[in-house]
Amino acid sequence: MLRWVLFALFFGICASAGEQKRKTPASESLSRGWGNGVTWIKSYEDGLAKMAKSKKPLMVIHHKKGCPHSEALRKAFSSDKSIQKMAKQDFFMINLVEETTDTNLAPDGYYVPRILFVDPSKAVRNDITGKYSERLFTYDPKDMGLLAKNMKKAKLLMHSEL
Helix, strand or coil, rough: CCCHHHHHHHHHEEEECCCCCCCCCCCCCCCCCCCCCEECCCCHHHHHHHHHHHCEEEEECCCCCCCCHHHHHHHHHHHHHHHHHHHHHHHHEECCCCCCCCCCCCCCCECCCEEEEECCCCCCCCCCCCCCCCCCCCCCCHHHHHHHHHHHHHHHHHHHCC
8 A cells, every 4th residue: 555655646646546435515516626617517427328418528537635636637627718618618527536436437547636538439538648658547737738639639539430
């Protein structure tokens, strides 16, 4: 366990596996600070159902309250106007503070923050990744340009493949 904590600290991620799930208070906004102008979906299952009907891709953000890396990414994400616009118009958006039981949403492990794209066929797009080989689906605050590029790629791929 200590090795994992040291690895996580070195590579700028926060551990999330094995923690008890906490319920989100009803009064807390589903945006959790990731963008109040964006329509956030309540659960992964709801997102899959809505996505299948509309053919819009799903963007899933895994994060953790109190994780400095998640908090820094949240601030960068919520302040980037182009990302917020795409999130609002082109995607169904989910931000999860609890791990899902769907192992497809952890293709290279349970760490936070991580961002995955799911296409309307319900396939996690393992070909849309960040720049880190040891944690493929994470982005740093300075990677907002890459995230925007990947959002555009997800949107284009999903429209051309369906």
